[in-house]
Amino acid sequence: MEYRIMLIGCGTVGQGLLEILEQKADYLNDRFDFEPRVVAITDKLKGSVICQEGLNLKSVLKLLEEGKALNDYPGVREKITGFIEPLDLIERVEAEIMAELTYTDIKTGEPATSYIKKALRSGKHVVTSNKGPAALHFRELKELARANQRQFRIEGTVMSGTPVFHLVENGLAGNEIKEIKGILNGTTNFILSKMELDNLEYDEALKLAQELGYAEADPSADVEGLDAVAKVVILANALMGGKIRPEEVKRQGISHLRKTNVLEARKAGFRYKLIARVKKEDNRLTASVAPEMIPLSDPLAGVMGTQNALTFDTDLMGQVTIQGAGAGKIETGFSILSDLLAIHHSEKI
Amino acid sequence: MEYRIMLIGCGTVGQGLLEILEQKADYLNDRFDFEPRVVAITDKLKGSVICQEGLNLKSVLKLLEEGKALNDYPGVREKITGFIEPLDLIERVEAEIMAELTYTDIKTGEPATSYIKKALRSGKHVVTSNKGPAALHFRELKELARANQRQFRIEGTVMSGTPVFHLVENGLAGNEIKEIKGILNGTTNFILSKMELDNLEYDEALKLAQELGYAEADPSADVEGLDAVAKVVILANALMGGKIRPEEVKRQGISHLRKTNVLEARKAGFRYKLIARVKKEDNRLTASVAPEMIPLSDPLAGVMGTQNALTFDTDLMGQVTIQGAGAGKIETGFSILSDLLAIHHSEKI
Numbered sequence: 001m002e003y004r005i006m007l008i009g010c011g012t013v014g015q016g017l018l019e020i021l022e023q024k025a026d027y028l029n030d031r032f033d034f035e036p037r038v039v040a041i042t043d044k045l046k047g048s049v050i051c052q053e054g055l056n057l058k059s060v061l062k063l064l065e066e067g068k069a070l071n072d073y074p075g076v077r078e079k080i081t082g083f084i085e086p087l088d089l090i091e092r093v094e095a096e097i098m099a100e101l102t103y104t105d106i107k108t109g110e111p112a113t114s115y116i117k118k119a120l121r122s123g124k125h126v127v128t129s130n131k132g133p134a135a136l137h138f139r140e141l142k143e144l145a146r147a148n149q150r151q152f153r154i155e156g157t158v159m160s161g162t163p164v165f166h167l168v169e170n171g172l173a174g175n176e177i178k179e180i181k182g183i184l185n186g187t188t189n190f191i192l193s194k195m196e197l198d199n200l201e202y203d204e205a206l207k208l209a210q211e212l213g214y215a216e217a218d219p220s221a222d223v224e225g226l227d228a229v230a231k232v233v234i235l236a237n238a239l240m241g242g243k244i245r246p247e248e249v250k251r252q253g254i255s256h257l258r259k260t261n262v263l264e265a266r267k268a269g270f271r272y273k274l275i276a277r278v279k280k281e282d283n284r285l286t287a288s289v290a291p292e293m294i295p296l297s298d299p300l301a302g303v304m305g306t307q308n309a310l311t312f313d314t315d316l317m318g319q320v321t322i323q324g325a326g327a328g329k330i331e332t333g334f335s336i337l338s339d340l341l342a343i344h345h346s347e348k349i
Numbered sequence: 350m351e352y353r354i355m356l357i358g359c360g361t362v363g364q365g366l367l368e369i370l371e372q373k374a375d376y377l378n379d380r381f382d383f384e385p386r387v388v389a390i391t392d393k394l395k396g397s398v399i400c401q402e403g404l405n406l407k408s409v410l411k412l413l414e415e416g417k418a419l420n421d422y423p424g425v426r427e428k429i430t431g432f433i434e435p436l437d438l439i440e441r442v443e444a445e446i447m448a449e450l451t452y453t454d455i456k457t458g459e460p461a462t463s464y465i466k467k468a469l470r471s472g473k474h475v476v477t478s479n480k481g482p483a484a485l486h487f488r489e490l491k492e493l494a495r496a497n498q499r500q501f502r503i504e505g506t507v508m509s510g511t512p513v514f515h516l517v518e519n520g521l522a523g524n525e526i527k528e529i530k531g532i533l534n535g536t537t538n539f540i541l542s543k544m545e546l547d548n549l550e551y552d553e554a555l556k557l558a559q560e561l562g563y564a565e566a567d568p569s570a571d572v573e574g575l576d577a578v579a580k581v582v583i584l585a586n587a588l589m590g591g592k593i594r595p596e597e598v599k600r601q602g603i604s605h606l607r608k609t610n611v612l613e614a615r616k617a618g619f620r621y622k623l624i625a626r627v628k629k630e631d632n633r634l635t636a637s638v639a640p641e642m643i644p645l646s647d648p649l650a651g652v653m654g655t656q657n658a659l660t661f662d663t664d665l666m667g668q669v670t671i672q673g674a675g676a677g678k679i680e681t682g683f684s685i686l687s688d689l690l691a692i693h694h695s696e697k698i
Contacts, residue, residue: 299652302648316680317511318673318674325667338522345519
């Protein structure tokens with residue numbers, strides 16, 4: 001089956017997705033009867049292109065690699081000058097699915113939320129790795145999707161393509177989830193791992209993370225726990241029926257931790273981890289992000305470096321833990337593919 | 350939607366399933382529009398009952414609890430004497446789904462395989478936790494299911510209800526799996542954990558496992574790796590397109606390991622685990638079950654006690670690990686429910 005897909009935003013995630021779709025075209029067709037056609041891309045920095053017959057992804061990737069504008073894509077009927085506003089593109093281009101891959105604004109969720117609403121209202125499925133709309137407006141967007149008989153899917157918002165929402169939706173369906181806890185920020189986990197294993201002080205470990213590209217020049221979104229807060233809010237609202245807002249999450253970062261704290265914990269049989277947690281008690285959800293001393297016997301204690309992991313505490317299956325990549329170009333690109341395949345799976349039957 | 354379900358075998362797994370269906374009836378209906386009606390049960394030890402309107406599960410569970418025969422179920426139209434042969438029951442009773450929950454015979458896969466074939470041929474979906482048919486005849490049964498436009502589902506054959514097949518089928522779809530490795534036998538993992546953490550000799554740890562009901566009087570199926578072999582064959586054939594037979598798996602148990610081996614490994618930064626492994630190289634699968642010294646940084650090293658875990662090595666997502674219960678009445682009962690819900694999910698759309 002063919003699907004026409006438009007990409008709003010073509011940064012790391014978008015390029016990861018395009019690489020996968022290009023390399024796996026035959027495999028996806030043979031194995032799943034899935035034929036994605038990318039018909040339009042618009043990106044503030046990289047320009048815009050429309051090709052209703054479907055873009056040649058090799059050519060698109062070559063342009064991106066060479067730093068050229070998408071507008072330079074050869075041989076399209078309609079030559080575009082500059083950047084097409086996403087809201088215009090959604091109106092102008094026929095497609096079954098929009099992949100919303102712009103930057104996260106965790107204060108407002110905009111402009112992504114507006115793009116998503118417009119796409120759903122115009123009858124498009126939406127898949128996104130953007131944490132803003134999912135953290136701030138999950139219920140509203142899910143409801144809007146339902147009203148339009150379309151899907152709103154967010155696998156890439158937590159743990160990149162490691163199956164979190166798929167796992168709960170399918171394999172764990174039938175369980176009630178009592179608690180979700182885990183390690184959702186690779187940067188802080190890398191820093192804590194380095195402090196313990198390589199005996200580094202916090203500042204040294206942070207500097208190393210910055211040198212390796214795991215932490216940004218302003219690392220506060222990671223080390224103060226804001227990134228993990230957005231993710232735990234998404235889990236609470238999407239998987240546990242919550243209506244939590246980011247400011248309701250009790251938050252503490254890791255920047256106050258010193259090497260001695262980490263090493264003393266380790267001597268006592270514990271390991272410091274930045275734990276994101278959402279818990280249901282008396283039908284009320286409480287959420288927190290804070291460093292916790294985890295016993296070494298806990299599955300989360302073994303999660304080192306930039307890896308992420310989540311433990312679901314359920315009524316029937318007890319604790320189920322999934323561990324995998326928390327970020328990465330191909331890994332997050334795959335999260336979008338996995339949501340595309342889920343849509344295909346529903347449409348096909 | 351209503352589904353009529355027949356149970357072949359009503360031991361631990363069957364009773365676990367019935368308890369879940371009884372306790373969660375409203376939840377399953379409200380949440381998933383899923384209304385299972387158990388219309389027949391037959392079990393060599395517990396007798397047989399047929400009730401086309403759907404059995405009252407409370408009454409069934411009460412009979413089982415009191416050690417009475419299923420034939421004593423009150424108020425059915427058709428009073429049954431003794432045990433109905435499953436092959437007869439499949440012919441006689443109208444149902445959409447058969448749950449095959451009899452004992453595993455890993456040499457022949459019988460009589461379960463015959464039951465499954467008959468059910469598929471007569472247009473019933475089949476869900477099973479029985480390792481025999483899945484290990485010996487997966488391809489044939491899958492093909493037979495396809496030919497009859499029915500499903501053959503096996504979530505309970507590996508790691509009880511911890512989502513293994515669901516995970517690969519949904520969340521990881523689109524990945525090619527290069528290797529699957531893991532801890533698939535809780536008994537041996539318990540023994541190895543006790544040897545290391547409580548400083549027990551092999552014989553002492555085995556005895557403890559027997560006292561706690563984790564190991565049988567004749568523990569050879571567990572400690573010689575036969576149980577793990579059956580599971581790794583299922584993974585190879587169901588998830589990696591293999592045609593492996595149990596006798597082709599390189600196998601070594603744990604009974605030769607001594608406390609000194611385990612403790613010396615630990616001192617060197619490793620941990621002994623009975624690792625089941627299937628690997629694709631040059632498009633050929635090789636499988637093994639053997640104790641391996643795993644570095645402590647490996648996610649599998651932290652899996653202690655009776656827990657199970659699997660690591661999937663994939664082309665797009667790298668390594669993804671899932672950890673959870675490997676056995677248990679409710680946990681394996683849930684595996685059947687999760688397959689029932691998957692069937693419902695496909696039918697519903």
